[in-house]
Structure formats: structure tokens, C-alpha cells
Amino acid sequence: MTVFDRLEAIFPPDRVITDPVRLRTYECDGLTYHRATPMVVVLPETAAEVAAVVKVCAEFGMPFVARGSGTGLSGGALPRSDGVLIVTSRMRRILSVDLDRRQAVVEPGVTNLAITEAVRDRGYYYAPDPSSQQICSIGGNVAENSGGAHCLKYGFTVNHVQALEIVTPEGEIVEVSEDDFGYDLLGAFVGSEGTLGIATKITVRLLRTPEAVTTLLAAFENIEAGGQAVSSIIGAGIVPAAIEMMDALAIEAAEAAVACGYPPNAGAVLIVELDGPAPEVDAQLAEVIAICVATGSFEQRVAASADERAKIWRGRKSAFAAVGRISPAYIVQDGVVPRTSLGEVLAGIDALQDEFGIRVANVFHAGDGNLHPLVLFDDAAPGEGERAEVVSGRILDLCIVHGGSITGEHGVGVDKARYMPRMFTDADLDTMQRLRCAFDPGGRSNPGKVFPTPRLCGEVPRVRKGSPGEIF
Amino acid sequence: MLGHTSVTMRDGGPADAVGGQVPRWVALPESVEEISVVLGACADAGLAVTPAGARTKLCWAAPPERLDVLLDLSAMHDVLEHVAGDLVVRVQAGIPLARLAEVLAKAGQELALDVPFPGATVGGTLAAPSPGPRAYRYGNARDLLIGVTVVLADGTIARAGGKVVKNVAGYDLGKLFTGSYGTLGVIAEATFRLHPLPADRRWLTFECEGWEDAGALLRSQLEPSAVEIDHPAEGLTTVAALFEGPAARDRAEAARDLLGGGELRDDAPSWWSRPPGLPLASLRCHVAPYVPEGVSVRGSLATGVYLASGTGDLDAWRSRLPADARLVGLAGDFTGDRWGPIPSLPLMRRVKERFDPERRMSPGRLAGGV
Numbered sequence: 020m021t022v023f024d025r026l027e028a029i030f031p032p033d034r035v036i037t038d039p040v041r042l043r044t045y046e047c048d049g050l051t052y053h054r055a056t057p058m059v060v061v062l063p064e065t066a067a068e069v070a071a072v073v074k075v076c077a078e079f080g081m082p083f084v085a086r087g088s089g090t091g092l093s094g095g096a097l098p099r100s101d102g103v104l105i106v107t108s109r110m111r112r113i114l115s116v117d118l119d120r121r122q123a124v125v126e127p128g129v130t131n132l133a134i135t136e137a138v139r140d141r142g143y144y145y146a147p148d149p150s151s152q153q154i155c156s157i158g159g160n161v162a163e164n165s166g167g168a169h170c171l172k173y174g175f176t177v178n179h180v181q182a183l184e185i186v187t188p189e190g191e192i193v194e195v196s197e198d199d200f201g202y203d204l205l206g207a208f209v210g211s212e213g214t215l216g217i218a219t220k221i222t223v224r225l226l227r228t229p230e231a232v233t234t235l236l237a238a239f240e241n242i243e244a245g246g247q248a249v250s251s252i253i254g255a256g257i258v259p260a261a262i263e264m265m266d267a268l269a270i271e272a273a274e275a276a277v278a279c280g281y282p283p284n285a286g287a288v289l290i291v292e293l294d295g296p297a298p299e300v301d302a303q304l305a306e307v308i309a310i311c312v313a314t315g316s317f318e319q320r321v322a323a324s325a326d327e328r329a330k331i332w333r334g335r336k337s338a339f340a341a342v343g344r345i346s347p348a349y350i351v352q353d354g355v356v357p358r359t360s361l362g363e364v365l366a367g368i369d370a371l372q373d374e375f376g377i378r379v380a381n382v383f384h385a386g387d388g389n390l391h392p393l394v395l396f397d398d399a400a401p402g403e404g405e406r407a408e409v410v411s412g413r414i415l416d417l418c419i420v421h422g423g424s425i426t427g428e429h430g431v432g433v434d435k436a437r438y439m440p441r442m443f444t445d446a447d448l449d450t451m452q453r454l455r456c457a458f459d460p461g462g463r464s465n466p467g468k469v470f471p472t473p474r475l476c477g478e479v480p481r482v483r484k485g486s487p488g489e490i491f
Numbered sequence: 492m493l494g495h496t497s498v499t500m501r502d503g504g505p506a507d508a509v510g511g512q513v514p515r516w517v518a519l520p521e522s523v524e525e526i527s528v529v530l531g532a533c534a535d536a537g538l539a540v541t542p543a544g545a546r547t548k549l550c551w552a553a554p555p556e557r558l559d560v561l562l563d564l565s566a567m568h569d570v571l572e573h574v575a576g577d578l579v580v581r582v583q584a585g586i587p588l589a590r591l592a593e594v595l596a597k598a599g600q601e602l603a604l605d606v607p608f609p610g611a612t613v614g615g616t617l618a619a620p621s622p623g624p625r626a627y628r629y630g631n632a633r634d635l636l637i638g639v640t641v642v643l644a645d646g647t648i649a650r651a652g653g654k655v656v657k658n659v660a661g662y663d664l665g666k667l668f669t670g671s672y673g674t675l676g677v678i679a680e681a682t683f684r685l686h687p688l689p690a691d692r693r694w695l696t697f698e699c700e701g702w703e704d705a706g707a708l709l710r711s712q713l714e715p716s717a718v719e720i721d722h723p724a725e726g727l728t729t730v731a732a733l734f735e736g737p738a739a740r741d742r743a744e745a746a747r748d749l750l751g752g753g754e755l756r757d758d759a760p761s762w763w764s765r766p767p768g769l770p771l772a773s774l775r776c777h778v779a780p781y782v783p784e785g786v787s788v789r790g791s792l793a794t795g796v797y798l799a800s801g802t803g804d805l806d807a808w809r810s811r812l813p814a815d816a817r818l819v820g821l822a823g824d825f826t827g828d829r830w831g832p833i834p835s836l837p838l839m840r841r842v843k844e845r846f847d848p849e850r851r852m853s854p855g856r857l858a859g860g861v
């Protein structure tokens with residue numbers, strides 16, 4: 020029996036894809052410059068089917084990769100040409116909603132936004148809101164520990180998942196929950212980028228919709244002044260739901276793409292969203308406006324309605340795609356720096372632009388120091404793509420030097436595995452590998468992602484014995 | 492071997508016992524490197540080690556199967572880095588949370604963890620987490636932890652996470668070690684995200700008979716930071732809600748109107764964030780729990796996480812709780828199975844085998860001999 024025979028025995032014909040043309044649909048995720056055609060794609064509808072595929076993979080010693088909506092930006096769902104791609108898009112049922120317990124149980128293929136849409140009219144929502152929330156899957160969010168603009172106040176996926184049903188790389192179906200006494204396996208699994216198994220059922224926390232939400236757009240002459248406003252807001256003890264910043268180039272792109280109508284002569288705009296009980300939001304809004312004025316903001320607009328709020332956000336949310344209007348090609352970077360180092364790091368990025376003749380548009384979650392520099396280049400111009408790659412990597416070096424991280428929310432995936440040794444020692448990575456080996460001794464669950472070199476699960480260390488008397 | 496190092500050692504005594512096991516030695520390391528030296532030497536000699544902080548919860552969970560060296564982290568009590576503008580602090584694991592709070596308060600900040608056990612250290616709070624009222628708003632220790640340095644049984648020093656709040660590079664070993672009770676290694680340093688101290692705090696309390704779910708409050712948009720219940724074995728039940736922020740008073744008053752009564756106060760009731768006594772059990776139940784006679788329960792109506800105290804058989808109580816509720820005996824004398832069901836136990840066992848194959852780190856402190 021071949022692998023294909025085994026899979027065809029588990030699935031009806033329409034849920035096993037072997038046709039080369041159809042397989043190419045799955046050759047990459049949102050990181051389009053890494054591509055591989057999977058050997059076979061399966062579309063399970065139940066955890067039992069996922070477990071069955073994984074067991075077949077175990078039996079044949081084949082790697083497997085899980086994929087949700089394929090919106091990831093680090094190549095976490097890049098298939099293996101020698102393996103099975105397990106696509107969860109058919110697992111999109113919302114299994115239960117319990118507002119008394121403020122939680123929902125969903126399948127991994129459910130989109131992020133669909134959870135909120137299911138409970139919004141009853142006054143609840145699911146907090147993490149990655150920009151791709153209309154299409155990205157909650158299973159992918161769990162794998163990547165996705166964030167979003169509002170994680171400054173509300174945290175990441177890991178802070179909103181209460182329990183998971185997972186299929187381990189050995190094919191067992193196991194529940195991990197925040198209620199388990201002992202190791203926080205739930206917390207370790209979320210963000211493991213598909214290397215510890217596949218989540219097949221996800222229990223998420225729902226939050227009550229805030230009483231008031233207000234969004235402020237403040238324009239500054241330059242990015243330094245905007246950064247000073249951010250520091251002062253945080254220093255005043257205010258935790259906004261979101262603080263986003265865009266520089267002149269990013270504003271230009273957003274204007275070209277969606278005519279967002281930001282002040283045309285702004286060197287930087289800040290979007291500050293406050294939410295919570297109405298009296299608190301009112302008090303904080305006045306304070307934030309005063310801070311912006313004091314730090315040099317020459318124009319402030321407060322959204323008076325949901326429509327106006329959406330209009331302010333439209334420029335920010337379209338920013339990544341919008342740079343396509345001003346550049347033939349671009350790299351989306353995702354680095355993090357301590358907030359107090361933002362100024363130095365932005366100056367460093369400026370210097371890189373001059374040194375390499377490459378333009379960088381800056382869009383960032385300013386409140387938590389998560390930068391999304393968009394490195395612009397012309398892929399038709401010889402050597403420019405390579406120079407853009409170098410600039411992109413040098414930006415990560417800047418982040419690391421300032422005590423930051425190579426990824427704040429997009430994940431390591433295949434894209435940044437080579438940068439991991441710049442952030443972690445061999446001992447750090449080997450220790451992480453112990454966790455990997457506990458879940459996946461065969462190294463078959465999304466291999467080649469996250470970790471730089473193939474690290475095998477060897478024998479456990481030899482037992483050393485001496486006499487205690489010689490020691491103390 | 493340790494004679495060549497400067498690690499302070501002394502003989503163990505009855506005061507150092509963990510669940511009746513008296514260690515032969517007590518080591519008092521002052522740095523990550525010294526922890527590594529001690530653990531390396533213990534690995535060479537096959538000695539069993541249990542880490543300890545302020546020892547407020549050493550009696551929790553099962554006693555170690557064997558204990559040669561108590562690794563006392565009380566000499567590691569420094570704040571290593573506090574960048575107020577980043578709302579981040581890095582500390583040595585032995586620092587008491589109360590001392591850390593004093594340092595942070597000078598900058599108008601706090602680590603938003605309640606401390607049910609006076610003296611408790613950062614390391615102990617991570618290794619043996621205890622629920623606090625404000626977990627509803629800020630999360631638990633694991634949610635505020637952004638970086639960690641651990642030392643493994645063989646002396647390996649490993650770091651994960653970092654000092655930025657937003658970071659998804661690599662596995663989150665900090666979370667893995669949260670709740671590990673010293674069975675995976677030693678938590679040596681930790682980095683946390685901080686919060687600004689709220690401008691104001693107000694409590695609303697009211698009394699009632701029997702159990703009260705405070706559902707109206709939790710369905711409201713008043714955003715309490717905590718909603719706690721004190722359900723004593725005898726007498727009236729008290730519910731207390733905490734409101735924090737510049738408009739705390741307005742919101743507390745609105746809550747009183749919503750609930751049709753209650754007392755507003757600017758300090759916490761005496762039982763707030765205090766364990767109900769011995770024997771002590773952890774109860775996690777997301778609907779109104781059945782409470783046996785003679786048992787008192789305190790904890791969060793908002794998160795369904797409680798501490799319970801009183802005599803009684805854990806198995807008998809468990810049989811009256813919903814299937815997804817969890818009841819674990821923490822400390823003191825009780826009858827019945829201490830642990831109850833832990834569906835992920837097989838995975839925990841495999842993790843233990845990879846991190847501590849010789850079973851020398853607090854062996855048997857957790858369920859199933861982990």
C-alpha cells in the first residue's frame with residue numbers, strides 16, 4: 020500500500036488532491052517567494068481524520084504541514100514536496116457559544132472575524148485582530164500566536180485561548196487546558212508554528228464589547244515628534260487599545276491606494292484608539308489630545324462615528340497592500356524594539372536607506388515597539404532585490420542590538436529560521452528542542468520551520484554518577 | 492567539587508524539609524552561573540534537587556520522592572533592569588513580589604499580580620502559580636511573563652522570550668515552566684510586562700445567602716478588574732468587585748445601582764486575595780460549583796478559579812462537580828485522589844523525560860510521578 024492508497028481509504032476522492040495543477044494552489048502562503056508543491060493535499064473535516072492522516076505520516080516516516088487560510092507572512096505553511104499538506108479549511112464550524120462563560124469553541128478553519136461576527140449582536144467579541152482577520156483562520160492564529168493592532172491592551176492569541184484539542188505528531192488526540200495542573204502546555208503550544216502538532220478544536224475567551232470606543236488621528240511634522248507623543252502617553256499611565264504610527268512614505272502609499280485623506284503635509288500620523296467605560300475614555304481622550312498638542316501635533320481628528328473610525332483605520336489597515344502603488348515589489352518586515360529605543364532604531368533605518376539606496380516605508384504598532392518596515396524595491400532592476408534583502412536583514416540586526424526581537428507577530432517560519440542564532444544561543448535552541456522532541460520525536464511536524472538547522476532528537480544524556488561525598 | 496567555587500552551602504535541617512523530606516544540604520547561589528555550577532555538580536553525583544524561594548508554597552502539591560539538595564534562591568533578590576518607559580522589568584527569581592512592588596511603585600508602575608502569600612517570590616509565583624483576583628483583567632503570571640532564564644538539571648543555562656512585550660520568536664519556555672513546581676529545572680531570572688498603577692481603586696461589596704454568580708455585573712460594560720466571592724463554611728457570603736482607573740468611583744457607583752445595593756469602599760475587604768486556610772484545594776469550575784458542607788471557597792466569579800478549604804473527601808466532591816471542573820488538593824490533610832483527571836498528563840510526562848531524564852528535579856511533585 021502506498022501513502023496515496025492509505026489516504027484514499029480515509030478520504031472521499033474530492034478531499035485528497037494529487038492533481039499537479041490543483042496542488043500548485045497550495046505551493047505557498049502569504050510569503051510568496053518561498054514555494055514548494057506538496058506531494059499530496061488532504062482536506063479533513065474532523066479531528067479523527069486529522070489524526071488518521073498524521074498516523075499514516077508516522078507510519079511512512081513522512082513530514083506533514085498544517086495550513087489554514089494560507090495568509091501567514093513567514094512561510095509557516097510552506098508545504099514539503101516530500102510530505103502531506105493538511106488543510107483545515109473544511110473544519111469551519113463554530114461548535115458552541117456560551118456567553119455566561121464568555122467563551123466559544125470553534126474548529127481551526129473558522130476565520131478570526133467569524134468568531135466576533137457570531138457574537139457581536141449580543142455585545143461580545145474576540146479580541147485579537149490581525150490585519151488579515153477577515154480571512155485568516157483561528158487555527159493559524161493559534162500556531163502563530165497572532166497579535167494585531169489591539170494587542171497593546173488586550174494581549175495576543177495566547178492570552179485568549181483557554182483550551183485546545185490537539186492532534187500530536189504521533190497521531191493522538193489530546194486536550195490541553197489552562198485548567199490543567201502542571202506545565203502550561205497550552206501556553207507552550209500556542210505560537211509553536213505547527214511544530215508540536217495540529218489544533219483541531221479551540222476554546223477562545225470572548226470579551227464584552229466596550230461601552231465606548233474613540234479613535235484619534237494626530238498629525239505630526241516628523242516621526243520623532245510622533246514617537247515623543249507615544250512615550251508621553253504611556254508615561255502618563257494610559258494604556259490605549261491601540262497606538263499605530265505611519266511615516267510620510269506609508270501615508271503617501273495609503274493615500275494613493277485608498278484616498279484615506281490623512282493630512283497631506285504630515286511627516287507622521289498617529290492613530291490612538293481608546294476603549295472602555297465611557298467616563299474613563301472621555302477623561303483619557305482629553306489627556307491624549309493635550310499630550311499630542313504638547314509634543315507638536317498640528318492637527319487632531321477625533322472620529323465621531325463608527326464610519327469615521329473605519330475611515331481613519333482604512334489608511335492603516337491597507338498600508339501593506341498600498342505600498343504596491345508606489346513600488347513594484349516590497350518586503351514586509353516584522354521586528355520589535357523596546358519602545359524607548361524607537362527613535363534610535365528609526366534613525367538607523369534611515370541610515371540604511373541612504374547607504375543602500377533603498378526606500379523603506381514605516382508602519383508600526385508604536386505602543387509595543389513592533390515595527391513593520393516595508394522595504395521597497397524594483398524586482399526588474401538588477402541587484403535591487405538582493406540589496407532590499409540585505410536592508411531587511413540589517414533592520415533585524417538593529418532590533419536585536421537594541422534588545423528586541425526578530426518577530427513580533429508574523430512568526431519565524433521558514434523566513435527567519437536563519438536569524439534565530441542571532442537572538443538565541445545554541446543552549447537556548449537546544450533547550451527548546453527538548454520540548455519539540457517531547458511532542459515530535461520523529462521531527463515530522465512542519466520540519467524546517469522555526470529552527471535553523473535540523474536538530475534531531477537524540478538519546479537522552481548519559482547518566483553521570485559520582486559519590487556525593489566528593490562533591491560537598 | 493563545590494569547594495572550588497564560592498557557592499554558599501550548609502547542611503540541611505528539619506526547617507528545610509519539603510513534605511517531610513529533609514535535604515542533606517542547602518545551597519544558596521547568588522547568580523545564574525552559581526545555580527548552573529550547583530546543578531552540574533548534582534548531576535555528576537546523581538543528587539535530587541528542589542528549588543525554593545520564600546517557601547510559602549513548598550508544602551503544595553506532592554512531596555518530592557527524594558531530596559538531597561534544597562536550592563534556596565533567597566540570595567537572588569535583585570532587580571536587574573527596570574526601564575520605566577518600556578514598562579518592563581527583569582529580576583532575579585528570588586526577589587519577593589512585595590519588594591518588587593515597592594521598587595516599581597516609585598515609577599508609578601506595578602506588576603499586576605496579586606500576592607495571596609506574603610513574602611512569595613517571583614520564582615515561586617511562576618513555579619507554583621496561585622490565583623489572584625485581578626487575573627480577570629491582567630491575566631496570570633504566565634500572561635505577564637515575557638522572558639525567562641532557566642537552568643536545567645544538567646546545568647545548562649537557557650533563555651527564552653526577551654525584554655519586549657511583543658515577541659513570537661522561538662518556543663515560550665517561560666510558559667512551559669509556569670506551574671512546573673521545580674520538576675523541569677530552576678527558574679533563575681524573569682522579565683515581566685508592567686502596568687501603570689491605576690489612578691484610583693474602589694471596591695463594591697455586598698452580602699448574600701448561598702452562592703451568587705454576579706452575572707449582571709459580568710454582563711455589564713463596567714469592566715471590573717476583579718469579581719471575588721468569599722463563601723464561608725458558615726454564615727453569609729460576600730461578593731466584592733474591584734474597579735480601577737480614573738473613573739473607578741463612577742463605575743463602582745454604577746455597579747451599585749445596577750445590583751440594587753452594596754457598600755462602596757476604598758480599601759479591600761480583609762479576605763481579599765487571602766487563602767481560606769488549611770487544608771487547601773484548588774477549584775476550577777466555570778459554573779456555580781457545588782460546595783460540600785463545612786467547606787469554604789474564595790476566588791474569582793469572573794474566571795471560575797477558586798481556593799477551597801475544609802475537610803472532606805476530594806473524590807466525593809469531584810463526583811458532584813461538572814466533568815470539566817478541576818479539583819486538586821494543594822496542601823494539608825485530605826482524603827481521596829489529590830489530582831483528579833489531567834488529560835494532558837501523558838504529554839507532561841514526555842516533557843519531563845526530555846528535560847530531566849534522570850528524574851532529579853523535584854521528582855514526583857506533580858501528578859503521575861512527574
